[in-house]
Amino acid sequence: MRNEVEINVNMITWAISRAGYELHEFATKSPKVLDWLENKKKPTVKQLEKFSHQVHLPFGYLFLPEPPAEKLPFPFFRTGNTPATNVSVNVHDSILLMQRRQEWLRDYLTDNEFEPLNFVGKYNKTANPQTIVSDIRETLGLHENWASNLPTWQKALDYLSQKVENAGIIIVFNSVVENNTHRPIEVEECRGFVLVDDIAPFMFINAADSKAAQMFTIVHELAHIWTGQSAGFDFRQMQPANNPIEKLCDKVAAEFLVPAKSFNDVWQVKNNIKYLSGYFKVSPIVIARRALDLNKITKRTFFIFYNDYVSRLQFKKDNQTGGGDFYATTKKRLNLKFAAHINQAVNSNKLLYRDAYKLTGLKGNTYQTFFNEHFLK
Numbered sequence: 001m002r003n004e005v006e007i008n009v010n011m012i013t014w015a016i017s018r019a020g021y022e023l024h025e026f027a028t029k030s031p032k033v034l035d036w037l038e039n040k041k042k043p044t045v046k047q048l049e050k051f052s053h054q055v056h057l058p059f060g061y062l063f064l065p066e067p068p069a070e071k072l073p074f075p076f077f078r079t080g081n082t083p084a085t086n087v088s089v090n091v092h093d094s095i096l097l098m099q100r101r102q103e104w105l106r107d108y109l110t111d112n113e114f115e116p117l118n119f120v121g122k123y124n125k126t127a128n129p130q131t132i133v134s135d136i137r138e139t140l141g142l143h144e145n146w147a148s149n150l151p152t153w154q155k156a157l158d159y160l161s162q163k164v165e166n167a168g169i170i171i172v173f174n175s176v177v178e179n180n181t182h183r184p185i186e187v188e189e190c191r192g193f194v195l196v197d198d199i200a201p202f203m204f205i206n207a208a209d210s211k212a213a214q215m216f217t218i219v220h221e222l223a224h225i226w227t228g229q230s231a232g233f234d235f236r237q238m239q240p241a242n243n244p245i246e247k248l249c250d251k252v253a254a255e256f257l258v259p260a261k262s263f264n265d266v267w268q269v270k271n272n273i274k275y276l277s278g279y280f281k282v283s284p285i286v287i288a289r290r291a292l293d294l295n296k297i298t299k300r301t302f303f304i305f306y307n308d309y310v311s312r313l314q315f316k317k318d319n320q321t322g323g324g325d326f327y328a329t330t331k332k333r334l335n336l337k338f339a340a341h342i343n344q345a346v347n348s349n350k351l352l353y354r355d356a357y358k359l360t361g362l363k364g365n366t367y368q369t370f371f372n373e374h375f376l377k
Contacts, residue, residue: 004042007062012036012051014067019055019089030054056089056183073099074230076193077241087232090176090183091190095232097178098195098202101338101359105170105200108341108350116198117168121228125244129251132226136219136256139167144259147281153212156281160218165337169201169225171218173332175208178361184208193232194221201225207332210313212283219256223249238289238306257282258290267296273305285309327374334360336375343371 012033016026027034030051035041043051052059061068070092075083086092119139123132137144140163147156164171177183187209195202203221205214217235224231229245240250258280266276273291277284285306292302331339342360345351357363362370 003045005045005048005063007036007043007048008065009037009039011062011064011067015051015055015057015062018057018067018070021055026054056093056177072232074193074195074232075243076190076232077243077246078234079236079239079241081241083241083243088186088189090185091193091232093177093183094174094185094204095193097361098172098193098204102170102195102197102200102202104359105338105341106197108345109199111350114199117201119167120196120198120201120225123227125227125248127227127248129248129255132223132248132252133256136222136226136252140164141166145262147257148279150281153215153281153283157211157215157218160215164203164218164222165335169203169222170335170338171203171205172335172338173205173207173214175206179330179333188236189234191233191235192217192221194224194230196225196228196230210283212277212281213285215257215282216253216286219253220249222256223252226252238285254286254290254293257286260294263290263294267291271296327370330362330370331374339371339375343375 013023016023016033019026023033032041032043032047033051036043048062049059052062070086072085072087072092073095076087076091078084087095119135122135140160142160142163146159150156150159161171175185175187177185185206185208187206190206191209191213192203192205194204203218203225205217205221207214209217216238217233220233220235224245227245227248231245233241233246240246258276263276263280266279270276273284273287276287280287288297288302288305288309291297292299297305339360342351342356346353346356353367357367360367360370
């Protein structure tokens, strides 16, 4: 006898749509769902378990009488539009994962008497961008043209990331859901998001984005922390959403990375986007955007440059071979400071291994290998 179960067929169609599939597209790979939807057959428990994995949905959700209301915990800004009310399931699940990590870390740090960070929410949306920029630089210990002294974009990114972590901010670089390479997070949908908290602020940076573009996202997220506003964003064509906080954070990021006075000084000597990109250690697109902001180029010139640059970047990406060291990538996906707190909590019997596995996405031998052989190297 088959272990068949009753289920609301609306949950099936909702789960398929939630995962980003069209019904006909999904049915070509899993034709059994059409029998379920047409009431020709009922699914078995085993079939439903497989289905839940395919659509990245907790198994128990399929037995709800109707789809749950999944609301984003913060506004997700789309360029030029109102905040999105929903995102892809991969972005949604990444947000939930970061929230779980943040909740645990906040409780852990509070129990260990860590003090709140005094820069979180220090300014409001009416603040002068330059004032926020100056305060961020002072907090991080950076002078105005700090990046120009570093040899490469990667060095500048690493240096900035370390300064951010030293200030007490957890910064995570990832381009998939946890460690699942079959669940990518598309750059065009999400360049990053930030979960603001005065004890354990978290940044998520899409690692699939170019290194120099990640710099802009980091500083944009810093501005969100300084103004106390959690948010996600896509930055399509390097344009901010039509929102006061987004416009303010955009101005802060631009001035922090490419100070107007320095830009004008260098532009007078050599008005070349590639040269200025190397000087300021940011993406050529960021330089082009700054040139547009400061009336050095027209909007038409900017968008022509943007489209050409993105096309060449995509061509380069399509012709790259994959690979990479799993444990080196894990350091970025987890953040070493967060991992250190997890390790300390486990070693002091304040966190069970099973809970550490859930928080890190590492299990058994993989967890032990990471912490014993790769964590501090």
